[in-house]
Amino acid sequence: MKRYVFVLLIFSLFLTGCWDRRELNELAITLALGIDKIEGEYEVSAQVVVPSEVSPKSSTGSSPVTLFRAKGETVYEALRKMTNESPRKIYPGHLRMLVLGEELAKEGISESLDLLARDWELRSDFYVVIAKDKTATEILNVSTTIENIPANKMFNTLKTSESSLASTKGITLDELIADLTSEGKNAVLTGIEVKGDQEVGPSKQNVETITPSATITYDYLAVFKGNKLIGWLTERESRGYNDITNSVKSTVMPISCPGEGEASIEVIDFNTDMKGKFKNGSPEVDLTIEAEGNVGAVECKIDLKETETIDTLEKIYEKELKGIINETIDTLQNKYESDIFGFGKAIHRSNPKEWKKIKEQWNEEFSELTVNIEVNMKLHNTGTLSNSFLKRVKE
Amino acid sequence: MQNVKINSSQFLILVILFTVGTSILTIPSALAADTDQDAWITVIIGTGIGLLVIWLYTTIALWFPSLTYVQLNEKVFGKWVGKVLSLLVIIMAFLYTASLLYYSGTFLNIHVMPNTPLVALNILMMGIIVMGVRLGLETIARSAEILFFVFLILFLSLVVLIAPGIQIENIQPVFEAEAKKIIKSSIFYVAVASSNAVVLLMVFPAFINKVKHAKKSFIIGNLIGGIVIIIVTFLCISVLGPEKTAREIYASYELTKRINVGDFIQRIEAVSSTLWIISVYFKAVLYFYASVLGIAQLLNIKDYRPLTLPLGMIAVFLSIIIYPSISYQVNWDETTGTYFSLFVGVVLPLLLAVVYGVRKKSLKKDSGSS
Amino acid sequence: MRFFRKKNSDGLKSSTPLPSQKQNPDQKNALKTDLQANIKILKDSLGESSDIIFREIRIGKEGTIKAGIIFTDGLTDTPSLQNFILETLMIDNKGNELQKKMSAGKDLINVLKDYAMTVGEIEDLTSFDVLYTGLLSGDTIILIDGYAQGLIISNKQWAERGVTEPSAQTVVRGPREGFSENIRINTALVRRRLKDPNLWTESKVIGRKTKTSIAMMYLNGVANDKVVEEVRLRLDQIDIDGILESGYIEELIEDSPYSPFPTIYNTERPDIVAAALLEGRVAILVDGTPFVLIVPALFVQFFQASEDYYQRADIASFIRLLRFFALSIALFAPSLFIAITTFHQAMLPPALLMSLTAQREGVPFPAFVEAMLMELTFELLREAGVRMPRSIGSAMSIVGAFVVGTAAVEAGIISAAMVIVVSLTAIASFVSPTYDIAIAVRLLRFAFMIAAASFGLFGITVGFIALILHLCSLRSFGVPYMSPLAPFNMSNQKDTLIRLPRWKMFTRPRLINQKDVVRQQSPADAKPDPTNRNELEGD
Known part of the structure; x- marks a missing residue:
């Protein structure tokens, strides 16, 4: 008898269950969140999918996403306040983009990120970007083409540009928090x-x-010091940053030909090795770059059939890359005084004891840091042509 | 019930699952909080110390291969002192049953089902624990064989899938933490993963058919369990980084969130929670079995089955009130819990060994005459 | 189980004496000396049934001895009755040597039995119980005036279905013979495959009213004695009025009556029975049904088809794995779908989430109810399809496909994804080679759906652990049901989830049988050696 009572008890659990059940059509699938700070309050905007507009069968031609906005003392409060406007509860499990307003970034971003790292539904594999000269809401308020959901368009654009141009960098929440x-x-x-x-x-x-x-387009990288935005890099510097931090998957770099004109080098494999060390008691960083690539296009009259030409192109590439890197490091050391490259980490890895002594005044040490750069470029192919037809084009 | 026997390979699997138990969820972050990127070294040292502890258990147990730990205590310490010391072991086993319920329930509350009441989750979990214990050790051992297979497949695929995310920079510099800290954390690890295995003496060697093999299984099982945890800790540190590992409450769950193979195999963390539930389940079943059987033997009850339901209900109740909050639990585990485990799991067996050494002759004579 | 056992053992004491006890009939049961009295008793008790024929004849010298011949019309072979019984008694006996023996005051019954009856199977008869059983199963009874004894002559013969291809377990490659309703034909079908003197058949009669013949077949020396003894014991404990199908026996002797899983295998195929006997199992044949029971039955056995052994090992292994995959789909697919879409949306890839959400817009039911509706509809369709006459069956499937597949989705009552999941489940559940396990899975599927609807994946995991615990606690005639997976046995893995080539399997499965384990004498010679063969010169 007792046994049946027990079974009944277990069974009643199932019947009264479903505390966490949410049907798919009870969710407001949020693909992008924007956070701004306006007059001391957080304004959170959520780009939410309209499911019936996504499906080609039931689409009526209106916008596939809608934007909800709410203000609050904290990000969490603002998110909950959104239910005043949204018929369904905000579901951020598939979030792709987090856009932070530039004003917020200048004041400091860490406080607003805690909820996003803590909430169980968020997966922290979304990209975080800064709205340049605009509020996050304005960014999320633009309709896009090809990818008709703007958040997807932002996500995919960043992903492609990061992997094929390397002047942007897709940074997920986890990476951002690790950096902070x-x-x-x-x-x-x-x-x-x-x-x-x-x-x-x-x-x-x-x-x-x-x-x-x-x-919606991507600009270049924003530099942080602590948790505050302190400035922007140029395109060249952004590329330099990616070169230094080994974030290049593939890119194209124009270099000058031996004579006049330009050639484009397609980089297909790029590997930066960053090593910290102490030399005479002061920290130094060695950067060794091993790159492989092809000659993508030539806009000058050189003879690609000669091995020497290839050697020369490799040399020029190495020199110009060094230039870019030096320029980038220079800007960061002198203009922003912020170690965004992780040189400090490299030194920590190599010599934790010495690092302990200098870590308190690292920002000053960084400005003085010597960086030794070595670049090795290996060019393999020249595309489907050997010599350019340019050589034979009638004047 | 006394003639129930399991074989040594089944025992091996039970030991592995017991060792992995909750450690797989909580150890990485607890250790990373203390020793940062050296947490995985801590686990290696801890596993080494743990093996010594297990060796102590097997030695003690094999003095009287037909007795459970509770009976052994009575035999060596005499009836009343033995019963009191056994009570400590039983209390530990029972408390940890409740605490494991709390773990699994809280884990689900935090990561999957925030609105479901803890008590409902715990009743469900306790339901299958009671079911397992009622069906007996043989059934538990046999299901362990099958579920271990599931566990192994899930675990290996997890390791393979997460391996591309390893960043060696995350574990550098190696040996940065102070030796004192490393030792301290590895003792904490011993308390969680090895010294609790004292409850397995309720199974070993009394219910095992080839005790000599089983001795090996006990040690190898603990070693394999240790290796699993070393791998998980290493993966946590090298993929998530020490800071993130320390920050997460259940770092290895966060680890599975990172799996993304070609944007295709991703978002599978809920599946991996099956892995944790299986290992937590078997640890809890063994604790509960030990406490129920221990009580039955303490009170000289022939069949332990009638005790399972009432004790199960008490365990559910206890699991709700045992920790007022998760921060309390984390603190308790690292302080009082560790000392308690070490006392019951290391000090008592050592005491037993000493007393046995002193009374060896009279004990031998006893068992010879009876 | 305990409940059943108790009842059975109690019942045994009060039951009517078993046929084996015929040597000591009590007073009321014994045949009378007077023929007329015997016939009267028979007529009274049989209610003058018109299919029972009484024929009184006179035999012996000058026809001085009265004899009665009783048989059941339709069950007895009339030509043989006339040719071998009536003719011997009435014509041949007159004036030959036998006459002398009969008149010499000897025991007439024995003389008849030893010298006169030109039929194969003949038995003595002293009690009415035996008489009824024999008579009503088609034997001919001879009673002689003046003797409290009679003879049972076995000449049963009735119209029956011949040996046809089994409909339940069909094969592409393999024998097409199936068992029929006649137990004799069935034992013969097995015996034809195993011409070993150690193939022993034990017969029993079970059922107070039906008097059904049961035969236990096993290979003596291969089958585990304990299992054989256990089967014998359990069969003897049965006390029931009627056995109409082997399912009756199965329910009365199985280990766990409350489990949805079958612990006894049944088959229509003689080759499966022969293979099982070779593995050391015991077969139980029941008269009146083509379904033969095989014990002990293990979980994995229900996923093995006879054809696995007739085709190439690699293909057979692949198909076996496929069956286990199908099992997990049939068991878990709807519940996983419910769990993922209502609890763990984070598991869905973004694009899929979008399209599923779009499909669900406007669907009036929660996913759980939707799945339940669809699964029930499907079960209805399936059951209707089984019971309907074949000609209506196709109409059923058209209606089914139309209602389930198209109209419900068009009307927006059911989402299209749910239809896909349910159809997938249905297809997967048809893959199972045995019907019994498919039914168990059908039942459990609903339990898992409930668990998923209230606790998501955690509910499924808990359910799964409970299921494994239950399966591991089962035994079939002493053998753990999940063996050789748990307890794990390496050498038996050769023929469990996969099948190795035959020349790798040297021994019979452990646990089931303990002795005579060697299948092939010399492992070294077992593997075919291509280099040793004569090759034809290619020219």
Whole structure:
């Protein structure tokens, strides 16, 4: 008898269960979140998918996403306040983009990130970007083409540009927090901006023409010191940053030909080895770059059939890359005084004891740091052509 | 019930699952909090010390191969002192049953089902624990064989899938932590993963058919369990980085969130929770079995089955009130819990060995005459 | 189980004497000396049934001895009755040597038995119980006036279905013979495959009213004595009025009556029975049904088809693994779908989440109810399909496909993804080579769906652990049900989840049998050696 009572008890658990059950159509699938700070309050905006508009069968032609906004003392409060406007509960499990307003970034970002790291539904594999010169809300308020969900467009654009151009860097929340917390490295984030007519951006008209009136594009990297945004890098510096931190997967770099004109080198394999050391009691960093690539395009009259030409091109590449890297390090050492490369970490790894002595005044040490750079480029192929037809083009 | 026997390979699997138990969830972050990127070294040292502890157990147990630990205590210390010391072991086993329920329930509450009441989750878990203990040790051992297979497949695929994310920089510099800290944390690890195995003396050697083989199984099982935890800790540190590992409450769950093979195999962390539930389940079943059987033997009850239901209900109740909050649990585990485990798991067996050494002759004569 | 056992052992004491006890019939049961009295008793007790024929004849010198011949019309072979019984008694006996023996005051019954009856199977008869059993199973009874004894002559013959291809377990390659309803034909089918003197058949009659013949077959020396003894014991404990199908026996002797899983295997195929006997199992044949029971039955056995052994080992292994995969789909697919879409949306890839959400817009039911509805509809369709006459069956499937597949989705009552999941489940559940395990899975599927709907993946995991615990606690006639997976046995793995080539399997499975384990004498010679063969010169 007791046994049946027990079984009944267990069974009643199942019947009264379902505390956490949520049907798919009870979710407001949020793909992008924006956080701004306006007059001391957080303004959170959520780009939420309209499911029936995503499916080609039931689509009526209106926008596939909608934007909810709410203000609050904390990010969490603001998110919950969104239910005043949204018929469904915000579901951030598939978040792709987190856009932080530039104003917020200048004041400091860490406080706003805690919830996002703590919440069980978030997976911290989304990219974090900074809205340059704009609020995050404005960025999320632009309709896009090809990928009709703007968050997906932002996510995929960043992913492609990161892997094939290397002037941006997709940084996930985890990486950002690691950078913010670890000793000897400061954070960077990629900037995002809206180009064109902001007024037309939100409307469907924006994507009805071949050239959209407003487009979302990525800018270059934002430099942080501690948790505050302190400035922006140029394109060259952003590339330099990626070169130094071994974040290049593939890229194209124009170099000058021996004579006149330009050649483009397609980098297919790029590997940076960063080693810290102490020389005469002061820290130094060795950067060894091993790169492999192809000659992508030549816009000058050189003879690619000669091995010497290839050697020369390799030398020029090495020299120019060193130039870029030096320029980048120079900017960071003198203009921003922020170690975004993780030189401090490299020194820590190689000599934890000495590091302990200098870690308190690392920012000053960083400005004085000697960086030795060595680049080895290996060019393999020259595309489908050997010599360019340019050589034979009639003047 | 006395003629129930399991074989040594089944015991091996039980030991592995027992050792992995909750450690796989909690150890990486607890150790990383103390020793940063050297946590995995701590586990290696801890496993080494743990093996010594296990060796102590097998030695003690084999003096009287037909007795459980509770009976052994009575035999060596005499009836009343033995019963009191056994009670300590039983209390530990029972408390840890409740605490494991709390672990599994809280884990689910935090990561999967925040709105489901803890008590509902615990009743469900306790339901299958009671079911397992009622069906007996043989059934538990046999299901362990099958579920271990599931565990192994999940674990190996997890390791293979997460391996591309390893960043060696994360574990450098090696040996940065002070030796004192490393030793301290590895003792904490011994308390969690090895000294609790004293409850397995309720199974070993009394219910095992080839005791000589089983001695090896006990040690090898602990070693394999240790290796699993070394691997998990290493992966946590090298993939997540020491700071993140220390920050997460269940770092290895966070680890599985990182799996992403070609944007195709991803988002499988909920599946991996199956892995943790299996290992936690077997640890809890063994604790509960030890406490129920221990009580039965303490009170000279022939069949322990009638005790399972009431004790199960008490365990559920206890699991709700045992820790007021998760921070309390983490603190308790690292302080009082460790001392308690070490006292019951190391000091008592050592005491037993000493007393046995003194009374050896009279004991031998006793068992010879009876 | 305990409950059943108790009842059985109690019942045994009060039951009617078993046929084996015929040597000591009590007073009421014994045949009378007077023929007329015997016939009267018979007529009274049989209620003058029209299919029982009484024929009184006179035999012996001058026809002085009265004899009665009783048989059941339709069950007895009339030509043989006329040719071998009536003719011998009435014609041949007159004026030959036998006459003298009969008149010499000897025991007439024995003389008839020893010298007169030109039929194969003949038995003495002293009690009415035996008489009824024999008579009603088609034997001919001879009673002689003046003797409290009679003879049972076995000449049963009735119209029956011949040996046809089994409909339940079909094969592409393999014998097409199936068992029929006649137990004799069935034992013969087995015997034809195993011409070994150690193939022993023990017969029993079970059922107070039906008097069904049961035969236990096993290879003496290969089968485990303990198992044989256990089967014998359990069969003897059965006390029931009727056995109409082997399912009756199965329910009465199985280990765990409350388990949805079968612990006794049944088959229509003689080759499966022969293979099982060779592995040391015991077969139980029941008269009146083509389904033969095999014990002990293990979990993995239900996923092995006879064809696995007739085709190439690698293909057979692949198909076996496929069956286990199908089992997990049939068991878990709907519950996983419910768990993932209502608890763990984070597990869905973003694009899939989007499309599933779009499909669910406007669906009025929660996913659980939706799945339940669909699964129930499917079960209805399936059951209707089984019971319907074949000609209506196709109409059923059209309606089913239309209602389930198209209309429900078009109307927005069910989401398209759910239809896919349910159909996948249905297909997977048809893969199982045995019907019994498929039914168990069908039942458990609903339990898992409930668990998933209330606790998500955790519910499924808990359910799965409980299921494994349950399976591991089962035994079939002393053998752990999950063996050789748990307890794990390496050498038996050769023929469990996969099948190794035959020349790798030297021994019979352990646990089931303990002695005579060697299948092939010399392992070294077992493997075919291509280099040693004569090759034809290619020219």
